Amino acid sequence: MGNAVITRRLGLLVVLALCVVLLALVPKFPPYYVRVADSILIYIILAVGLNLVVGYAGLLDLGFIAFYAVGAYAYAFLASGQFDIHLPFIVILFIGAAVGALAGVLLGFPVLKLRGDYLAIVTLSFGEIIRIAINNADDLTNGPQGIAGLDRASLFGLPLTSPVHFYWLLLALAIMLCAGVYYMERSIVGKAWRALREDQDVVRGLGINTTTLKLLAFALSAAIGGAGGVIFGSFQRFVSPESFTFQESLLVVLIIIIGGVGNIVGVIAGAIVLVVLPEVLHFAAQYRLLIYGVVLVTVIVLRPGGLVSPRFNLGFIIRKVRTLWLSPSKT
Amino acid sequence: MALAVENVSKQFGSLVAIKNLSLSFDVGSIYSIIGPNGAGKSTIVNMIAGSYTVTSGTIRLGSTELSKLPKHRIARLGVARTYQNLRLFDGMTVLENLEVCFFPQSWVTLLGGAKRLRKAERLDICHACLARFHLSDVADVLAGDLPYGRQKMLELARAFVTEAPIVLLDEPAAGLNHTETKDMAAMIAGLKRQDRAIILVEHDMDLVMSISDRIDVLNYGELLCSGTPDMVRTNERVLEAYLGTTEELDDIRKLAQSRRAQGGLRSHAGIVRH
Numbered sequence: 001m002g003n004a005v006i007t008r009r010l011g012l013l014v015v016l017a018l019c020v021v022l023l024a025l026v027p028k029f030p031p032y033y034v035r036v037a038d039s040i041l042i043y044i045i046l047a048v049g050l051n052l053v054v055g056y057a058g059l060l061d062l063g064f065i066a067f068y069a070v071g072a073y074a075y076a077f078l079a080s081g082q083f084d085i086h087l088p089f090i091v092i093l094f095i096g097a098a099v100g101a102l103a104g105v106l107l108g109f110p111v112l113k114l115r116g117d118y119l120a121i122v123t124l125s126f127g128e129i130i131r132i133a134i135n136n137a138d139d140l141t142n143g144p145q146g147i148a149g150l151d152r153a154s155l156f157g158l159p160l161t162s163p164v165h166f167y168w169l170l171l172a173l174a175i176m177l178c179a180g181v182y183y184m185e186r187s188i189v190g191k192a193w194r195a196l197r198e199d200q201d202v203v204r205g206l207g208i209n210t211t212t213l214k215l216l217a218f219a220l221s222a223a224i225g226g227a228g229g230v231i232f233g234s235f236q237r238f239v240s241p242e243s244f245t246f247q248e249s250l251l252v253v254l255i256i257i258i259g260g261v262g263n264i265v266g267v268i269a270g271a272i273v274l275v276v277l278p279e280v281l282h283f284a285a286q287y288r289l290l291i292y293g294v295v296l297v298t299v300i301v302l303r304p305g306g307l308v309s310p311r312f313n314l315g316f317i318i319r320k321v322r323t324l325w326l327s328p329s330k331t
Numbered sequence: 332m333a334l335a336v337e338n339v340s341k342q343f344g345s346l347v348a349i350k351n352l353s354l355s356f357d358v359g360s361i362y363s364i365i366g367p368n369g370a371g372k373s374t375i376v377n378m379i380a381g382s383y384t385v386t387s388g389t390i391r392l393g394s395t396e397l398s399k400l401p402k403h404r405i406a407r408l409g410v411a412r413t414y415q416n417l418r419l420f421d422g423m424t425v426l427e428n429l430e431v432c433f434f435p436q437s438w439v440t441l442l443g444g445a446k447r448l449r450k451a452e453r454l455d456i457c458h459a460c461l462a463r464f465h466l467s468d469v470a471d472v473l474a475g476d477l478p479y480g481r482q483k484m485l486e487l488a489r490a491f492v493t494e495a496p497i498v499l500l501d502e503p504a505a506g507l508n509h510t511e512t513k514d515m516a517a518m519i520a521g522l523k524r525q526d527r528a529i530i531l532v533e534h535d536m537d538l539v540m541s542i543s544d545r546i547d548v549l550n551y552g553e554l555l556c557s558g559t560p561d562m563v564r565t566n567e568r569v570l571e572a573y574l575g576t577t578e579e580l581d582d583i584r585k586l587a588q589s590r591r592a593q594g595g596l597r598s599h600a601g602i603v604r605h
Contacts, residue, residue: 188430188431188433188434188435188450188453189434191423191427191430191431191434192431192434194420194422194423194427195420195423195428195431198420198421198422198423199418199420201382201402201418202414202418202420203431204401204402204403204406205380205381205382205402205403205406205411205412206403206406206411206431206432206434206489206493207403207404207406207407207432207434207436207493208403208406208431208434208436209403209436210403213434
């Protein structure tokens with residue numbers, strides 16, 4: 001083994017270690033920064049989930065936040081004084097994912113025959129229907145007042161109370177999710193989704209039931225949304241319908257579009273930019289939304305494919321690292 | 332296994348594209364469907380593959396009635412096809428374009444049931460198929476980046492990779508140059524097998540005449556004649572459908588002459604040539 005190889009491997013290890021240290025240092029920052037980091041991670045989870053539908057299967061879903069709401073209210077119902085049910089956090093996490101998936105399938109069955117704009121409008125309406133239903137079902141949800149005083153969550157005996165705790169939980173979940181989605185993307189299902197995005201009729205001509213394929217994307221994405229909602233509920237310990245407006249759905253879609261459709265790295269970048277941007281713009285107070293809008297438009301005009309090029313994806317990074325590590329010498 | 336088109340009609344609004352047509356195709360042969368533009372050739376292919384519904388009549392594969400099934404079910408029964416205009420998955424690699432064909436066909440197999448093809452087996456089949464169609468060197472190239480002729484080849488490969496007993500080829504030589512057309516003809520002829528029926532829709536007469544076992548000629552949605560290339564070549568009704576009768580031809584010539592006399596400019600523009 002030559003010197004060059006050792007240097008290169010050391011360099012790689014240093015970069016890797018830097019990333020780990022950077023992520024591990026976040027909890028040492030003041031609480032405000034940890035909260036922003038939590039927010040980024042939640043949106044990464046949501047956007048990676050929605051990306052299954054929008055980015056891979058190519059279906060524009062504008063009502064994604066409804067699944068998030070379903071998860072959050074699952075936690076509120078099952079871990080509060082509302083019905084005096086107090087289930088453990090981890091159990092509700094799975095229930096939230098399952099209920100989210102169920103809602104996804106229920107929505108999917110009637111609407112997946114629609115395409116493009118029609119699908120977008122129906123999903124948008126679905127999101128609003130869920131929110132308005134929550135707003136009006138006073139007996140169940142306390143309507144617009146919301147449900148407060150949700151249980152403090154704990155995981156395997158460890159309390160989940162401060163933003164730092166949630167940071168670790170969200171970070172672990174986000175990494176697992178990205179790994180899972182990366183695997184999915186490379187599987188035959190992922191390939192079929194990409195084919196579906198390109199030409200639905202041809203996919204049917206290959207003997208693939210496109211409804212099944214779309215339903216699978218919808219269900220998985222909704223399950224992730226539901227699980228995200230459970231975490232959100234346990235984090236805020238308060239849920240009310242106003243957290244689940246159309247703006248939230250739009251924000252998740254924007255993250256995907258700004259970052260790079262169908263690309264996990266892009267989605268992560270998009271979440272960071274769109275969560276951090278409003279925070280940075282606090283100084284500009286009343287001009288905040290204006291600047292926010294200008295930035296978004298500028299990005300779309302300059303980089304219509306998103307901030308991150310489709311070629312710079314997780315697979316590319318992994319290949320790059322592997323070749324750097326393995327190749328005997330630079331040629 | 333035999334594919335039978337029985338008394339099939341197809342109407343688009345008031346236009347009757349296919350009139351009470353009956354054809355049958357058996358495995359082991361190459362069939363060509365030819366006819367002037369608008370004769371209903373592609374319509375037949377689209378009805379067999381399930382892209383169009385039939386207005387009346389039935390299409391049967393063995394004892395199964397295809398004309399009542401959704402498109403993906405027809406494909407699963409063993410009807411594969413190519414398209415008149417290239418319809419590859421441009422953003423996916425050549426290899427991936429074939430791999431997609433092996434998507435598990437039921438929830439059970441999808442979740443790891445016994446019939447699920449292992450990834451290695453799937454890749455072996457796809458690589459073997461790429462070699463057969465001279466595409467091995469571009470396995471990892473995006474389909475959309477291939478030159479036109481090789482895209483045509485890939486679409487052919489996609490139709491054959493699953494070993495479907497019925498393969499429908501909608502104008503495989505369209506847009507190819509002379510050499511490429513010859514290669515395509517040789518390729519298709521080499522794909523003839525005892526357990527496979529290949530049905531071609533094609534305008535290139537050299538290709539059709541050189542590889543077909545039977546040619547069905549359609550005109551205005553009806554079967555004009557059906558037989559071996561030699562029989563079709565000499566059939567008067569076919570010549571008439573393609574070239575018109577001698578009287579009609581004279582009429583056209585006269586018309587062209589009078590037009591030319593009217594204005595030299597228009598003939599320059601190439602309008603009379605058609």
